[in-house]
Amino acid sequence: MPADPGPSADPHAPSACPADIRCPRCRDCAGPGSALPADRVAKADPAAAADPAALADPAAMLAGGAQVAELERAFATAHGAAHAVAVSNGTTALVAALRAHGIGAGDEVITTPLTFVATLNAILEAGAVARFADIADDLTIDPARLASLVTPRTRALLPVHLYGLPAAMAEIYEFAAARGLTVIEDAAQAHGARSGAVPVGSAGTAAFSLYGSKNITCGEGGIVTTADDDIAWRLQLLRNHGMRQPYDYVLPGYNYRLTDLQAAIATAQLARLPRINASRAANAARLSDGLAGLPGLVRPAVPPGRVHAWHQYVVQVTAAAPIDRDQLGKCLDAAGIDARPYYPALVHDYACYRDHPRVIIDATPRACRAVREVLALPVHPMLTSGDIDRIVSCVRTALTDR
Numbered sequence: 216m217p218a219d220p221g222p223s224a225d226p227h228a229p230s231a232c233p234a235d236i237r238c239p240r241c242r243d244c245a246g247p248g249s250a251l252p253a254d255r256v257a258k259a260d261p262a263a264a265a266d267p268a269a270l271a272d273p274a275a276m277l278a279g280g281a282q283v284a285e286l287e288r289a290f291a292t293a294h295g296a297a298h299a300v301a302v303s304n305g306t307t308a309l310v311a312a313l314r315a316h317g318i319g320a321g322d323e324v325i326t327t328p329l330t331f332v333a334t335l336n337a338i339l340e341a342g343a344v345a346r347f348a349d350i351a352d353d354l355t356i357d358p359a360r361l362a363s364l365v366t367p368r369t370r371a372l373l374p375v376h377l378y379g380l381p382a383a384m385a386e387i388y389e390f391a392a393a394r395g396l397t398v399i400e401d402a403a404q405a406h407g408a409r410s411g412a413v414p415v416g417s418a419g420t421a422a423f424s425l426y427g428s429k430n431i432t433c434g435e436g437g438i439v440t441t442a443d444d445d446i447a448w449r450l451q452l453l454r455n456h457g458m459r460q461p462y463d464y465v466l467p468g469y470n471y472r473l474t475d476l477q478a479a480i481a482t483a484q485l486a487r488l489p490r491i492n493a494s495r496a497a498n499a500a501r502l503s504d505g506l507a508g509l510p511g512l513v514r515p516a517v518p519p520g521r522v523h524a525w526h527q528y529v530v531q532v533t534a535a536a537p538i539d540r541d542q543l544g545k546c547l548d549a550a551g552i553d554a555r556p557y558y559p560a561l562v563h564d565y566a567c568y569r570d571h572p573r574v575i576i577d578a579t580p581r582a583c584r585a586v587r588e589v590l591a592l593p594v595h596p597m598l599t600s601g602d603i604d605r606i607v608s609c610v611r612t613a614l615t616d617r
Contacts, residue, residue: 256593256602258553279455282475286482287438293407293485295417296440298447301478302454302471305403305424308437309337311471312399312422313371315439315449318343322370323575326401327356328561329582329589330375333424334401335562338373339573347563349579351383353518354529354589357581358386364577371397376405376415378557378591379430379495379524380517384410388418402440406430407492409522416440425477430491430526431484433477494596495525498603502528502592505607509614511536513588527557528594531585536614540590546613547592552606557591 283301291299302308318324320342326334328347338345346364351357356374372391374382384400391398400421402408406429408415415421420443425436441447449466452459457468484491503514513531517523532540540556547554561582568574592606 255551256553256598256605257595258555258591258593278472278474280475282478282482283473286473286478286485289482289485290423290438291440293488294414294421294440296414296421297442298440298444298450300439300441300447300450300454301473302437302439302450303473304435305422305426305429305437306333306337306340307471308403308422308424308439309333309373309399309401310340311450311453311469312420312439312441312446313337313341313343314453315441315446316371316397316399316420318370318397321368323366323368324371324373325361325364325369326373327375327377327582328563328579329354329377329558329586330401330562331403331558332562332565333403334373334375335568335574337422339571343370344368344573344575345563346575347561347577347579347582349577350582350585353380353516354378354585355380355382356387358383358390360579361387361390365394365396369394369396371399373399373401375401375403376408376524378515378529379404379406379408379526380515381405381408381410381415381521381523383518384415384418403437404429404526405524406526407488407522408524411520418442420446425481430495430524431481431488433473433480433484436473436477436481491596492524495594496523498594498596498598499523499525499528501603502594502607505603506530506610509536509611512610512614525594527591529557529589529591530610531588532590533588538613540588543610543613544590547606547609550605550609552593552609554590554592556586556589558586558589561586 287299287301302311318341322343323346324338324343325346325348327350329350335345348356348360348364355377372387374387376382388398398419400415402415402421403424405415406423420441423438425433427434439450452465453468454471457464457466459465506512506514511533513533515529532543544554563574563576
């Protein structure tokens with residue numbers, strides 16, 4: 216899914232970043248509190264505005280109260296979903312979705328290798344086996360690569376709406392229906408995105424993240440949307456220790472609850488989601504116009520019928536460019552522009568997964584090439600016109616002044 220690591224994981228501590236694996240969210244492990252220079256163009260806007268009146272409510276500190284219910288109602292409405300169930304974070308949303316669909320030990324789940332590690336971790340946490348399909352030109356999972364991976368143990372497909380771009384869901388749902396497979400959408404980065412005429416997360420089951428870098432955020436939080444009444448019921452039980460009523464345990468559950476304080480923050484932002492996404496789309500269009508015609512630079516394209524949420528604006532620096540991705544990143548860094556790979560390696564390429572008994576590393580040549588080329592440029596709503604001009608100027612200079 217991709218949801219960035221939270222504070223509890225402390226990914227920025229120097230001991231957590233081996234010398235050969237640079238932390239994708241920090242520079243030289245300076246730490247999340249390190250101040251950026253005043254003129255540096257930040258990768259993301261970390262501001263999380265909320266309704267002060269909602270936060271002033273003494274009940275807002277309770278878990279699973281009225282504010283959570285309001286967030287669920289508003290989120291379901293905004294995404295055309297029958298149900299929305301709020302949970303503690305985006306990774307938990309994926310785990311809960313898998314468990315609610317009964318996916319566990321011995322089951323195989325097919326996903327993409329070009330994603331944040333939470334997608335893989337959720338599959339493993341549910342007890343399932345991870346398989347990987349290659350990507351299409353748009354960097355999302357390629358439906359044409361699914362058939363060769365299906366075995367008698369395959370239970371689910373887990374497409375990722377990467378960077379906010381919906382995967383080819385019509386083809387994926389058609390493929391799944393013909394084989395009796397469950398589809399769970401990793402929509403962690405895709406708030407408000409659309410596939411065809413409908414929002415992502417409205418047709419089946421989808422997991423969203425409310426982590427601090429997302430289009431809307433409450434610091435940590437997640438939501439599962441579903442069209443299935445029974446799945447919604449199971450999700451509500453799973454997040455609260457399996458309780459139907461106090462001390463009436465229906466199934467083994469967990470503490471996946473979201474607090475009212477977090478829900479109040481997210482609800483206030485949800486009302487602004489259309490404006491937030493429109494601003495991101497406008498920034499993306501300006502970047503694409505400004506970066507046209509550069510040698511070896513592939514700009515992100517949106518296939519017909521899909522609406523991108525523009526959580527990230529990711530270019531590909533191909534072999535035809537005069538410098539490689541990492542060199543371009545250094546040029547941008549020197550110019551005070553925060554750009555980085557999303558993601559620096561395929562999700563299974565880290566030592567802790569390479570020999571994992573429930574991680575099957577399938578051949579994905581296109582993903583292997585893309586992961587060496589991708590670079591995310593700032594696209595968030597707080598960018599000024601001057602910021603965008605500066606980004607474009609730096610990239611153009613780096614790729615033409617050689």
